[in-house]
Amino acid sequence: MNTSLLEQQYKRYPKAWPQFVIGFVAIVAVIIIWNVTVSFGGFTERGWGMLALAFQGLVRPSWAVISDLGPTGLLMMLAETFAIGFLGTVFGTIIAIPLAFISSRNIAPRWVNIITLGFITIIRAFPSLMYGIMFVKTVGTGAFAGVLTMTIGSVGMLSKMMVESVEDIDPGIIESLDAAGCTGFQKVRYGIMPQLSSSIISNVLYRLDINVKNASVLGLVSAGGIGAQLIFAIQSRRWDDIGAMVWGLVILVLAIEYASTKIRNSLAAKS
Amino acid sequence: MIKFENVGKTYSNGVKAMDNVSLTIEQGEFVAIIGLSGAGKSTLIRTINKMIDISSGKLTVNGIDVSGLQGASLRRFRRKIGMVFQSFNLISRISVIKNVLSARVADLSLFRVLFGLYSRQDRILALESLDKVGILEKAYIRADQLSGGQQQRVALARTLAQTPEIILADEPVAALDPVMADVVMEDFKRINRDMKITVIINIHHVDLALQYADRIIGIRAGQIVYDGPTASITPNALKEIYGRSLTDDDVMKEKIDV
Amino acid sequence: MFDDILHIFYPRSYTLGNGKEVKEKFNPFPYLLILFIAIVIGLSVFTRVNLTALIKRGNNFFDIVRAMIPPNWDYWPTMEKAMLDTINMSLLGSVFGCAVALPVSFYLSSNFKLNKIYLVSHRLALSMLRTLPILVLAFFFRTVLGIGAMAGTLAISVFSYTICVKMMYEYIETLDMGAYEALESTGASRLKCILGAVWPQVKGFFLSTFLYCFETNVKSAAILGFVGAGGIGLNISGQLTLRRYGNLGLVLISMTVTIMVLEAVTRYARRKLVTG
Missing domain, CATH: 3.40.50.300 (P-loop containing nucleotide triphosphate hydrolases)
Structure with a gap:
């Protein structure tokens, strides 16, 4: 037996205490941050009872809201929410594609990239509800302000994702089109778009999921969708109505998520 | 028997x-x-x-x-009863010695398993097991960075750390x-002969x-x-x-x- | 020329030199495009999209943006606490949400052959919870718990929990169970097998998921104040309503800087975790 090497290797065994120190520091940090930030004042107005009522609302949603086909009925509100999310995605994509191209290192000069990328970062840093308020101030309350809000949010995320895929494209194909004497437009149409279309579609569908989901809170700033009614219902504690709206929202979002996952998977299988 | x-x-x-x-x-x-x-x-x-x-x-x-x-x-x-597998079944991403020590978790308290606290005897046993299959010097290398033959010897050391009868x-x-296969078979043979373990x-x-x-x-x-x-x-x-x-x-x- | 346009909609047929007739494949794309445009127009009418109003009054939007420059630096002492709270809430929420998610995600992975009915129903409940925007959760908790960071932290915790559980069990299901089997053969209990053989393989991914949650939650935490659930959102909506755009400018600058720093740090840390 190799005693000296054994001893040597035994000494190299890592000490156990650092993980306890790190763990201890992390726990202390969380406790301190908790005390700095959160003051727990206990439940308001029999909070537990309200949880039970909320659950009851989910089990027994209000049929009046579900069967109402008018503008304050569930169906119309969901349709408006969907429309805002859908249009926001479409318009956002239309703006994001050219923006992504001029932000990509391999398409436009560097100084242009830096300006547009900075612009994209700033767009992304702001919460979408803030845009909601600003657009309501600009074009008035209603679904149109919501569409604009969703558009600007989509531009931020989609162009960032697209820049990554544009910068990944194979330069050989563009070179060969160059050699064939193609114009700039032809290069984009025949050299770049075929390489990008599936990743763009997949990103756009992913964004559609998010947009429809987020469109449901625009009502908070009077920018359309189911949000306004939902907030009123929570404020006045109409639990049956909340139940109906939450179920509607869940079904709508799950349906879109399901469809978009299906399409994205089939695209991924094809490429 | x-x-x-x-x-x-x-x-x-x-x-x-x-x-x-x-x-x-x-x-x-x-x-x-x-x-x-x-x-x-x-x-x-x-x-x-x-x-x-x-x-x-x-x-x-x-x-x-x-x-x-x-x-x-x-x-x-x-x-x-120790067991050795075709695909080695080592824990990737952690060191050879930790892999060998994992054979001891069955005997440890949950607290010790959670924080990876192995006793002095266990650590010596693990190193000795590595020595028996001739890869003691690799103890602190990540298991997935070894060659297939070396990985199988780590797996064998892990089994030895269990102090098995079979x-x-x-x-x-x-x-x-073929070359590594011979080395590993040689290890099995030696373990069987020297330690009277059924193989x-x-x-x-x-x-x-x-x-x-x-x-x-x-x-x-x-x-x-x-x-x-x-x-x-x-x-x-x-x-x-x-x-x-x-x-x-x-x-x-x-x-x-x- | 006119003929060419028509042929976009139905396939041409060619007669070859040898008299054979060849038909082009039917291309549904133009029809789908028309359908799509019709849907977009229909929905635009439905949501009262009004481009003239946007063009005519678009200036208002940029007037607000212009009014934010230069930012009012004197506002910093007032908003400092709220900005810190936003980061803290998101950190706390991510810690709590991911801490609860970790053991549950093992329970929800199909590799350990646990109760099927429980698995499916819990996963279904999770995906339903995931469909609710974080703001709705925050509003709900605010109603139950009262105004303050507690409601926001709880909302972020629930949200992080649903995201983290899903990412984790999907990852765990891709793992090679060989090491688990090896420990099982040494006579270790199921919990010890998981701690000994699976956890070392999951650790890096878990920390990286936690960082991802933390990073995205800072952005979500910034809007929770709109419904009184703590953080910088209250300042954003408040200063916007009061038309103190200089103050708003400062809030937005600090948000941008925070998010850029966080993104850079977490990107670096996650790359380390995934490779190391």
Whole structure:
């Protein structure tokens, strides 16, 4: 037996205490941050009872809201929410594609990239509800302000994702089109778009999921969708109505998520 | 002593993997189980530590009825039986020594497992096990950065750290090149000889089985068709086990003339 | 020329030199495009999209943006606490959400062959919870718990929990179970097998998921104040309503800087975790 090497290797065994120190520091940090930030004042107005009522609302949603086909009925509100999310995605994509191209290192000069990328970062840093308020101030309350809000949010995320895929494209194909004497437009149409279309579609569908989901809170700033009614219902504690709206929202979002996952998977299988 | 008495195993999909198997393996034997893939070699080995349950007959290990074991008693029983796998089954991303030490978790308290606190004796045992398979100097390298042969030796060291009475090895050299296969088989042989540990190996390559094992058990379609010392095996017996003449696939290094 | 346009909609047929007739494949794309445009127009009418109003009054939007420059630096002492709270809430929420998610995600992975009915129902409940925007959760908790960072932290915790559980069990299901089997064969209990063989393989991914949650939650935490659930959102909506755009400018600058720093740090840390 190799005693000296054994001893040597035994000494190299890592000490156990650092993980306890790190763990201890992390726990202390969380406790301190908790005390700095959160003051727990206990439940308001029999909070537990309200949880039970909320659950009851989910089990027994209000049929009046579900069967109402008018503008304050569930169906119309969901349709408006969907429309805002859908249009926001479409318009956002239309703006994001050219923006992504001029932000990509391999398409436009560097100084242009830096300006547009900075612009994209700033767009992304702001919460979408803030845009909601600003657009309501600009074009008035209603679904149109919501569409604009969703558009600007989509531009931020989609162009960032697209820049990554544009910068990944194979330069050989563009070179060969160059050699064939193609114009700039032809290069984009025949050299770049075929390489990008599936990743763009997949990103756009992913964004559609998010947009429809987020469109449901625009009502908070009077920018359309189911949000306004939902907030009123929570404020006045109409639990049956909340139940109906939450179920509607869940079904709508799950349906879109399901469809978009299906399409994205089939695209991924094809490429 | 491992004793199979008329043991049968039928899977839920109707496949009969063991059919009326009876055999006795004494402590300290080096047994190679040979046969075509799908003959039931793997099933036979895995019934010994009840990774697979038998359907009929009786299986006893050191006097303990295996099919009656479950829960805590099964886990206690398994601690004395080591197992080595074709694909090594190491924990990637962590060091060799931590892999070897993982064989000790069955005996540790949950708190010690959670924080990876191994006792001094366990750490020495792990290093000694690595020394026995000759890779002590690799103790602090990440397991997934070693070559296949070295990984299998780590797996063997892990099994030794369990201080087993029996080692079951399921195709331990099938994923290795011929040179490494020899080294690993040599390790098995040495461990069997020096530590009096029973070694039962499933092996597809006839030449390695004949070179290292003391006893050969040939299986075909779930039945034992040959059981005897390595020295007395005949070409006809091999033909009976494989149902045909040997091909290049059945040997790892060279054509054998038996 | 006119003929060419028509042929976009139905396939041409060619007669080859040898008299054979070859038909082009039918291309549904133009029809789908028309359908798509019709849907977009229909929905635009439905949501009262009004481009003239946007063009005519678009100036208002940029007037607000212009009014934010230069930012009012004197506002910093007032908003400092709220900005810190936003980061803290998101950190706390991510810690709690992911801490609860970790053991549950093992329970929800199909590799450990646990109760099927429980698995499916719990996963279904999780995906339903995931469909609710974080703001709705925050509003609910605010109603139950009262105004303050507690409601926001709880909302972020629930949200992080649903995201983390899903990412974790999907990852765990891709793992090689060989090491688990090896430990099982040494006679270790299921919990010890998981701690000994699976956790070392999951650790890096878990920390990286936690960082991802933390990073995205800072952005979500910034809007929770809109419903009184703590953080900088209250300042954003408040200063916007009061038309103190200089103050708003400062809030937005600090948000941008925070998010850029966080993104850079977490990107670096996650790359380390995934490779190391």
